[in-house]
Amino acid sequence: MNPYPDWLSPGDNAWQLVAATLVGLMSLPGIAVLYGGLVQKKWAVNTMLMAFTGFSLVLVVWVLWGFKMGFGEPLKLGPGILQAAVGKPRSIVGTENQHQAVIPLLDGLMPQFKFSETTLAYFQFVFAAITPLLFLGSVVGRINFRVWLIFVPLWSTLAYSVNAFLLWGGGWWAQSHTSISSAWTTGALDFSGGYVIHLAAGTSGFVAAAVIGPRLARDRDRAVPNNLPMAAVGAGILWLGWNGFNGGDPYFSGANASLAVINTNLATAVALLTWVILDIFASRQRKPTFLGGINGMITGLVAITPAAGFVNSFGAMIIGVVASILVWLSWNYLGRTRPFKKVDDTLGVVHTHGVAGLAGGLLVGVLADPHIILYMGNGADVSDVTAAGWLWGHHPAQILIQLGAAVTVIIWDAFITFTILRVLGRFMKLRAPDEVLELGDIGVHDEEAYPDETLVTGRQSEPAVERPAEPTALKHAEAVES
């Protein structure tokens, strides 16, 4: 007997499953406790439950139809981009997915996968799952819980699948279009989801926040976090979990995975330090803040995501500095202007994910280093798979391609988020009623994050407990007495 088919590499399969698990940990408990700690005390439970339910909902959607919509055979909807914008919905709950993984439109453009379709599906699922969890940060503190349960599957189906297919499933933005321009030799580059995930989350979160409406005015004025150590736990899990996020995306546990991991950590460290230094010398209070450091960390992680395996480590440091400065300015200045001031993006996802993802995606067009080898050729007729940005390729075309893909993701995700919520809004209240918002977790769930046992009087409505039968001797005695 043999546990491995010929095409399967135990090393690649093991790394891919570990990487997937690391990315999964970024959601649960990562995002759950990061966001759970950052929101007001009265919203911690609601935030955590939305994270756990969102993760669960996406997995069900993913195996029933989502995975194939992102990575399957193209659904030909019309000419041009419509020919390769989304895959045909198919379930993967049968037995066929024990076979070697293949992304149909990328077949021949990359090495054959050395693991099964199930591995690919689970690895891609954790990315699909974290995306709605990220933009949860834009709508916490007022979204109707039931709306969340319906919105997430719809968004995952209509927005995420398209993003993923266009850039990762070999769709239109992943293709070269030399018929349009001779310089368009490479598709848009998004190593691990600067666009598919972060720009998408920033855009969708912002639009959702606008459509759903703001939190209570009192909550906006007193938006203080309830547990910074818990936020630290979540942030730390995000950082190290990102080793799987970017380290898993070459799909092989080779040298490019290693480079992606160190680039990710380097850009993140630099971005965190940049934000702290900006806080010390340029913030109003001239003081370093922990949550500023966390914002810088997330900015670095997000900005290196589209670039991790395309740039050299010097490029990674540049991305860390530039993205951190841009997002710091966006957070502290752009955030105080309309429409950013008007729209209540609770945790500022549009900055740390939207702006950072966009900045990273455009910087790939500048810094992608053609000496970084993603997949090796054979030294003869098959050349190495690499990417070249403006700085190295001496042609700015890649920046325009990156911009085009970004605009596509922004327009589509904004449109679909707006449409889903407007339709749902015809049937249900998108925002919980004010009297529920005043109570927070107790109003929505009858739970609170830090209940005090000394304030509990006792159990209400005792469940029917079987009482032990009274000793017969006693019964007898009573009978005699009466």
Added chain:
Amino acid sequence: MKLITAIIKPFTLDDVRHAVETAGVAGLTFTEGQGYGRQRGHTEVYRGAEYAVDFVPKARVEVVVNDEWVQRVVDAIVNAARTGKIGDGKVWVSPVESLIRIRTGERDHAAL
């Protein structure tokens, strides 16, 4: 009998406890509180937004003593809690009608 209530800066609690003990009183009660007086609050910054916090953490110390001990204990507390800076707190004395030690049922002076 008198109840001495002192609102003090939390970091002086240990000195106050020591001073009360040295003055000869075995026992006091401490609770955490939030208050404001002439001492202004402070600002906290979360995620780039400034929030005013008007209340500052305070320690509330309560001691019940015989009338003739009042001055001694009050002086001890005041000396121990004084830093000379604004926000040192206040001490006040109020009459106590009766007192019972729960364990034994002893009353008034015997219960002190």
